[in-house]
Amino acid sequence: MARYRVGIIACGSIAGAHARGWRAVADDVELAAIADTNEEARTVFGEKWGVPPEKRYADFRQMLDTEKLDIVSVASWHTQHAPMTIAAAARKPKLILCEKPMATSLGDADDMITACKRNGVKLAIGHMRRFYSGWEIARQLVADGAIGKPRRVWSTVLEGLLNWGTHTIDGMRFVLGDPKPEWVLGALERKTDRYERATRIEDACAGLIGFAGGIEALVESDLTDWGSINFQIVGSDGVLDVDENNVRLMNAETGGWRTLEFEKNDPFAGQARGIVDWLDGKVEDYRGEATKARPTVEIMMALYESARRHEVIRMPLKTRVYPLDLLVESGHLPVEQPGRYDIRSFLVRGEQMTW
Ligand SMILES: NC(=O)c1ccc[n+]([C@@H]2O[C@H](COP(=O)([O-])OP(=O)(O)OC[C@H]3O[C@@H](n4cnc5c(N)ncnc54)[C@H](O)[C@@H]3O)[C@@H](O)[C@H]2O)c1
Structure with missing residues (x-):
C-alpha cells in the first residue's frame, strides 16, 4: 500500500x-x-x-x-x-x-x-x-562555466505574463542558479478588458530584470505573434539556447552551435x-519549494508596479496587492474597447464564459 x-x-x-x-x-x-x-x-x-x-x-x-x-x-x-x-x-x-x-x-x-x-x-x-532534462542540463552547463559569466537573458512569451511568463521567469532563475532579483523596470499596454482564467491581465508587456551578479533579463509578453516559454542566455564566453527538449550551446570549443543529446522526460x-x-x-x-517561487511572483508584480509608478522598482517590492488592479481601478488605464473577455473562456464548462 x-x-x-x-x-x-x-x-x-x-x-x-x-x-x-x-x-x-x-x-x-x-x-x-x-x-x-x-x-x-x-x-x-x-x-x-x-x-x-x-x-x-x-x-x-x-x-x-x-x-x-x-x-x-x-x-x-x-x-x-x-x-x-x-x-x-x-x-x-x-x-x-x-x-x-x-x-x-x-x-x-x-x-x-x-x-x-x-x-x-x-x-x-x-x-x-524545473524538472525538464533540458533545463537541468542547461543549469549544469551554466554552473560549469560553459558560457562564462552569464550577462543577458532574452525571452518572448505569449498569453499573459502570469500564465507563460511565470514559467519563463522561474526557468531562467533556475538555470542561472536562482540569483536574487535586485530591480525591475516594466511597461505595459491594456487597451482591451483582457482576462486569463478570471484574472485581469495586460494586452502586452515587457520587463527588464536586474539580478545579482550583473545579469539582466528581458521578458516580453504578447508583443509578437510568436513565442515560447524557453529563453536564450548570453554569457561572457558563449551562448546557450534553453529549450525543454533541445539545448544548443555555442562557445570557443564547439566551433558553432552544438546541439546536446538527451532523453526527453515527463516533468x-x-x-x-x-x-x-x-x-x-x-x-x-x-x-x-514555495520560497523559490516567491521571487518569480515578486518580479511579475514589480513589472506591473513599475508601469504603475513610472519608476524602477528596487527589491524588496513593498506592494502587497495586484498592481494591475490598482492601475485599472484608479482610472489610470482606461480600456479603449470596452467588453470583458477571457482568453481561457474555452475551459469553462456549461453556459458560463468565466467564473
Ligand atoms: N504547470 C502548467 O504547465 C500548467 C498548465 C495549465 C494550467 N496550469 C495552471 O493550473 C491552474 C488550473 O488551470 P486549468 O487549465 O487546469 O483550468 P480548468 O478550467 O481546466 O480547471 C479548473 C477546474 O477548477 C474547478 N473549480 C472551480 N472552482 C472550484 C472550487 N471552488 N472547488 C473545486 N473545484 C473548482 C472547475 O470546475 C474546473 O474543473 C491554473 O492556475 C493554471 O495556471 C498550469
Missing part, C-alpha cells in the same frame, strides 16, 4: 497532469480523493483516474475534513490558489502542491507561505519545468518523484 494519500482540488486540464505524475510514483502515492464544484468534471476525472464515486467531493473543504490526506494538489484557477492553499494548510497535510502562478499578489504568496509554516506543511509550487513525473524524495527526507532543498 502506498505511504502517502493525495487529494486533488479542481479536476480540470492540469489536474490530469498531476494525476499522471502521482501515478508515476504509485508505489509511494495513492490518488485517494478528488474535489470539484462541477459534477461533469468530477465524473470524467474520477472515471479516468479510478477514483470511486464516494471519494468525489463537490466541496473541497469537505474532502479535506473527511479524508486523511498527506498531500493536497491545488489545481484551480489563479485567484483560488491562496484561499485553497490556506484552507488546506489549516488541515495539516504533510505537503501541498499548488499550481502556477503561485499567487496573483505578493501578499497572497506570503500568506500561503505563512499558513504552511504555521501548520508545519511543506509547500511546493507547480513550476514543474510531472519528475515533480512527483521530487516531492516524495522531499517528504522522505532524501532531498532537503526541493527545487520547487
Whole structure:
C-alpha cells in the first residue's frame, strides 16, 4: 500500500497532469480523493483516474475534513490558489502542491507561505519545468562555466505574463542558479478588458530584470505573434539556447552551435518523484519549494508596479496587492474597447464564459 494519500482540488486540464505524475510514483502515492464544484468534471476525472464515486467531493473543504490526506494538489484557477492553499494548510497535510502562478499578489504568496509554516506543511509550487532534462542540463552547463559569466537573458512569451511568463521567469532563475532579483523596470499596454482564467491581465508587456551578479533579463509578453516559454542566455564566453527538449550551446570549443543529446522526460513525473524524495527526507532543498517561487511572483508584480509608478522598482517590492488592479481601478488605464473577455473562456464548462 502506498505511504502517502493525495487529494486533488479542481479536476480540470492540469489536474490530469498531476494525476499522471502521482501515478508515476504509485508505489509511494495513492490518488485517494478528488474535489470539484462541477459534477461533469468530477465524473470524467474520477472515471479516468479510478477514483470511486464516494471519494468525489463537490466541496473541497469537505474532502479535506473527511479524508486523511498527506498531500493536497491545488489545481484551480489563479485567484483560488491562496484561499485553497490556506484552507488546506489549516488541515495539516504533510505537503501541498499548488499550481502556477503561485499567487496573483505578493501578499497572497506570503500568506500561503505563512499558513504552511504555521501548520508545519511543506509547500511546493507547480513550476514543474524545473524538472525538464533540458533545463537541468542547461543549469549544469551554466554552473560549469560553459558560457562564462552569464550577462543577458532574452525571452518572448505569449498569453499573459502570469500564465507563460511565470514559467519563463522561474526557468531562467533556475538555470542561472536562482540569483536574487535586485530591480525591475516594466511597461505595459491594456487597451482591451483582457482576462486569463478570471484574472485581469495586460494586452502586452515587457520587463527588464536586474539580478545579482550583473545579469539582466528581458521578458516580453504578447508583443509578437510568436513565442515560447524557453529563453536564450548570453554569457561572457558563449551562448546557450534553453529549450525543454533541445539545448544548443555555442562557445570557443564547439566551433558553432552544438546541439546536446538527451532523453526527453515527463516533468510531472519528475515533480512527483521530487516531492516524495522531499517528504522522505532524501532531498532537503526541493527545487520547487514555495520560497523559490516567491521571487518569480515578486518580479511579475514589480513589472506591473513599475508601469504603475513610472519608476524602477528596487527589491524588496513593498506592494502587497495586484498592481494591475490598482492601475485599472484608479482610472489610470482606461480600456479603449470596452467588453470583458477571457482568453481561457474555452475551459469553462456549461453556459458560463468565466467564473
Ligand atoms: N504547470 C502548467 O504547465 C500548467 C498548465 C495549465 C494550467 N496550469 C495552471 O493550473 C491552474 C488550473 O488551470 P486549468 O487549465 O487546469 O483550468 P480548468 O478550467 O481546466 O480547471 C479548473 C477546474 O477548477 C474547478 N473549480 C472551480 N472552482 C472550484 C472550487 N471552488 N472547488 C473545486 N473545484 C473548482 C472547475 O470546475 C474546473 O474543473 C491554473 O492556475 C493554471 O495556471 C498550469
